[in-house]
Amino acid sequence: MTQEKRSAAATAAAARILDAATAAFAELGFHGTSTRDIAARAGMSPAAIYVHHRSKEELLYTISLSGHRRVLDAIREASAAGITPTDRLERVAHSFGTWHAEGHVRARVVDYEMGALTAAHQEDVAAVRRDIGTVHRSIIEAGVATGEFAVADPSMTSVSIISLGVDIARWYRPEKAWTTAQVVAHYRDTVLRIVGAAPRS
Amino acid sequence: MTQEKRSAAATAAAARILDAATAAFAELGFHGTSTRDIAARAGMSPAAIYVHHRSKEELLYTISLSGHRRVLDAIREASAAGITPTDRLERVAHSFGTWHAEGHVRARVVDYEMGALTAAHQEDVAAVRRDIGTVHRSIIEAGVATGEFAVADPSMTSVSIISLGVDIARWYRPEKAWTTAQVVAHYRDTVLRIVGAAPRS
DNA sequence: GTCTATATATTGATAGAC
DNA sequence: GTCTATCAATATATAGAC
Numbered sequence: 001m002t003q004e005k006r007s008a009a010a011t012a013a014a015a016r017i018l019d020a021a022t023a024a025f026a027e028l029g030f031h032g033t034s035t036r037d038i039a040a041r042a043g044m045s046p047a048a049i050y051v052h053h054r055s056k057e058e059l060l061y062t063i064s065l066s067g068h069r070r071v072l073d074a075i076r077e078a079s080a081a082g083i084t085p086t087d088r089l090e091r092v093a094h095s096f097g098t099w100h101a102e103g104h105v106r107a108r109v110v111d112y113e114m115g116a117l118t119a120a121h122q123e124d125v126a127a128v129r130r131d132i133g134t135v136h137r138s139i140i141e142a143g144v145a146t147g148e149f150a151v152a153d154p155s156m157t158s159v160s161i162i163s164l165g166v167d168i169a170r171w172y173r174p175e176k177a178w179t180t181a182q183v184v185a186h187y188r189d190t191v192l193r194i195v196g197a198a199p200r201s
Numbered sequence: 202m203t204q205e206k207r208s209a210a211a212t213a214a215a216a217r218i219l220d221a222a223t224a225a226f227a228e229l230g231f232h233g234t235s236t237r238d239i240a241a242r243a244g245m246s247p248a249a250i251y252v253h254h255r256s257k258e259e260l261l262y263t264i265s266l267s268g269h270r271r272v273l274d275a276i277r278e279a280s281a282a283g284i285t286p287t288d289r290l291e292r293v294a295h296s297f298g299t300w301h302a303e304g305h306v307r308a309r310v311v312d313y314e315m316g317a318l319t320a321a322h323q324e325d326v327a328a329v330r331r332d333i334g335t336v337h338r339s340i341i342e343a344g345v346a347t348g349e350f351a352v353a354d355p356s357m358t359s360v361s362i363i364s365l366g367v368d369i370a371r372w373y374r375p376e377k378a379w380t381t382a383q384v385v386a387h388y389r390d391t392v393l394r395i396v397g398a399a400p401r402s
Numbered sequence: 403g404t405c406t407a408t409a410t411a412t413t414g415a416t417a418g419a420c
Numbered sequence: 421g422t423c424t425a426t427c428a429a430t431a432t433a434t435a436g437a438c
Contacts (some may be wrong), residue, residue, distance in 0.1 A: 013421080031232035032317065035414060045423055048417065112313070112371075116233065132435090156379070156387045160365060163372060167364040173293075178357070186357045193394050210411055214403080236432060251433065253403090 014052035017042045021059040025109040030060055030116035053113055060113060061121045066108035068128040071099050073134050085143030086197050092139060093165070097187035101169040101180040107169035134160055140195060150196030162192050209328035215253035218243045222260040226310040231261055232316035261314060262322045268311035269329040272300050276336050286344030287398050291389055293340060294366070298388035301369040302381040337363055341396060351397030362392050 022040035024033040033058055034106030036188050038044040056168060078095040082088030108189045114125055121190040151157045172183060192200065221242035225234040240247040254260050281295040282287030297360055301308045315326055337359040344350030352358045366388060373384060393401065 004345065029229055029230060029232055029316065034412075036412090046414085047416075047424085048422060056414065097343050100290040115230065120273060153387065156383075157391075159372065159386070160391055163368040168372075170368075171360065171364060182357075186361070190358075190361055190395055193397065194391055196394065247432085248405060248434075257432070342414085346433080384434090 011045070012040075013048070016051055017044070017049055018059065018062060022055075022106055022109055023062050025060065025063070025113055026105045030056075030113045032108075034164055039123055041078075051096065055120070056117060057116070060109070061124075063106070064110050064114060065121075065128070067106055068125055068132070070156060071096065072132050074099060074137070075132065079135055079139060084148065085139050085146055086148050086192070088193065089139050089143065089197070090200075092189040093161070093188040094133065094184060096162075097163045097168065097184040098180070099170055100165050101183045101187075104169045104172045104174075107166070111166050111169055133158055133162065143195060143197070148197055154161050157195060160176065161194060164194075165188065207378055212253065214243075214245070214249070218245070218250055218305055219260065219263060222257075223310055226261065226264070226314055227306045231257075231310075231314045236401060241296045242308050243379050250294065258319060258322070260318070261310070262318055262325075264307070265311050265318065265326050266322075266329070268307055269326055269333070272297065272311075272328055272378055273336070275300060278338060280336055285349065286340050286347055287349050287393070290340050290344065290392065290396065290398070291401075293336065294362070294389040294392040295385060297366045298362075298369065298385040299381070300364050301387075302373055305370045305373045307377075308367070312367050312370055334363065344396060344398070349398055358396060362395060364389065365395075 005065060016040065021033070021038045024037045027033075028037070033056075035049055036046050038056075038059070039049055042048070049056075049059075053062070072152050074095045075092045077093040080092050100111075116137055117125065137154050140149060140151055140154040140158055140161075144151050144154060168183060168187065172178075172180075174180070189200075218239065222234070225238045225242055228234075229238065233359075234247060234257075236250055238246050239257075239260070240250055243249070250257075254263070275285045276293045279292040280289050280299045283292050301312075318326065338355050340351060341352055341359055341362075343356040345352050345355060369388065371377075371382060373381075375381070390401075
């Protein structure tokens with residue numbers, strides 16, 4: 001058995017507990033969720049959690065850190081693929097919006113439960129968040145340099161764009177009228193308007 | 202002693218407890234806050250809370266409902282004062298942004314802790330939220346009618362504008378670089394861009 | 403209307419059988 | 421690696437003295 005396969009998150013039971021914790025945290029919040037809630041959703045006894053994970057807080061840490069890293073990877077890939085700043089921003093907005101709309105349950109935990117982490121774990125996540133901000137800001141600055149974007153303060157604008165994307169996870173509910181595709185398309189168009197890009201054909 | 206003065210929230214001690222609860226809920230979340238936390242912040246014993254309020258949940262309900270009502274009143278007043286849809290939207294954005302930036306502590310509880318309310322209390326708050334949405338959507342529809350705004354879906358656009366304002370309360374921290382006035386001005390300008398209004402002089 | 407003391411339930415986490 | 425049983429701490433809320 002390899003090192004990787006022995007690590008907690010690699011076993012099927014460990015993953016099932018992580019998924020149960022994600023669903024519970026998204027619905028009730030970290031502090032509103034008991035370890036018994038998580039165990040019940042995973043179809044196991046409360047004690048089983050501690051065979052695979054160190055603590056309830058570590059469950060949140062694992063969800064939050066891996067979630068943040070996956071978003072960062074996704075937008076970096078989207079950003080690299082584009083040619084012009086407008087292309088890159090459009091791809092990044094699509095990727096970022098899709099993560100928050102389709103993955104709204106996971107994203108709700110990732111983006112809104114950070115405050116329940118220990119200070120050290122919160123700093124690990126914050127570092128990834130800074131990189132996510134840098135990806136956005138760099139594209140905006142590049143677009144300002146080429147004249148494609150009309151933006152007075154790229155830092156503030158990138159915060160707004162990220163904010164609008166993140167907040168999808170708070171308000172979006174699939175049982176309502178809009179599909180994720182509609183929400184993402186609207187987000188992408190809104191982002192282009194915010195930076196003052198020329199309307200797309 | 203009048204009826205009003207005898208109601209719980211009207212006494213000084215009751216208000217002090219409400220303020221302490223607001224600060225605690227904003228920092229730790231509803232479920233992360235104990236009644237002992239609240240009592241300690243108010244400089245009272247845990248038992249004192251129950252002289253002035255029925256339960257911890259009722260504290261949140263009072264904060265959340267009165268907060269929502271105050272926002273609704275503020276944007277209704279701002280909306281009525283304007284002449285053109287652009288004027289009205291600008292005033293509403295200023296009012297809505299100011300509430301969330303300057304009142305970010307209170308707004309964080311009002312907007313992000315709703316899920317901890319009982320179903321009945323959640324519905325009371327949701328009714329006010331629907332009115333807040335209607336105020337925004339009506340202005341956008343009016344602007345589309347006059348040709349001042351270029352918006353394909355007024356419902357989605359009003360959700361975006363509200364979302365961008367609400368989310369200020371999540372990310373804004375006064376100890377960072379930006380003043381509330383800067384954040385509000387940027388929000389107001391961004392809102393006008395989102396609806397496709399002509400840039401202001 | 404404030405307090406100390408406490409009832410009662412639930413919490414996160416562990417012990418030990420299998 | 422799963423379970424049942426349980427520990428110790430903490431939760432919300434109340435009782436009763438002053």
